[in-house]
Amino acid sequence: MSQYYCFECAIYLGHLRPAIPAALTDTQYQLEKYIKHTAPTSNYNFNSVFTSPGSETYGNYIVTAVSSGHVQMDDRGRKNIVWVGSEQTGLTYKNRVLIGPTSAVKVVFHDNDQMIHGFPIDSSELNAAKCVNCGRAVPY
Numbered sequence: 001m002s003q004y005y006c007f008e009c010a011i012y013l014g015h016l017r018p019a020i021p022a023a024l025t026d027t028q029y030q031l032e033k034y035i036k037h038t039a040p041t042s043n044y045n046f047n048s049v050f051t052s053p054g055s056e057t058y059g060n061y062i063v064t065a066v067s068s069g070h071v072q073m074d075d076r077g078r079k080n081i082v083w084v085g086s087e088q089t090g091l092t093y094k095n096r097v098l099i100g101p102t103s104a105v106k107v108v109f110h111d112n113d114q115m116i117h118g119f120p121i122d123s124s125e126l127n128a129a130k131c132v133n134c135g136r137a138v139p140y
């Protein structure tokens with residue numbers, strides 16, 4: 001079971017310690033993730049792609065997520081940051097066929113400046129949950 005922390009509690013409890021490098025595509029790993037999530041023709045069975053593929057937009061989404069999103073801690077202790085936008089963030093594809101729009105962004109490895117990256121997700125993937133610290137509903 002994943003545990004959720006609202007933004008304020010995540011900060012207070014020290015679960016949100018973003019490490020954002022000057023360039024988000026400096027490592028080979030990050031570059032591959034960036035290309036995967038900005039180029040809709042890449043070879044993946046399932047993939048999500050940002051609507052605006054520019055590296056500046058990509059960086060803005062990641063900064064926005066870690067500066068206002070909530071924390072989703074999975075049962076392996078991994079901390080993902082999820083931010084739900086008011087606009088479309090990207091599109092999902094399955095076997096290169098368009099499935100639909102996304103309205104949220106997930107950032108993984110947020111505290112590792114060599115691996116941090118993000119990708120658009122559909123907000124319907126998010127379970128209705130409460131912050132385990134204060135009981136506030138997340139993501140809202």
Ligand SMILES: [Zn+2]
Nearest residue numbers: 006009131134
């Ligand atoms: Zn809370």
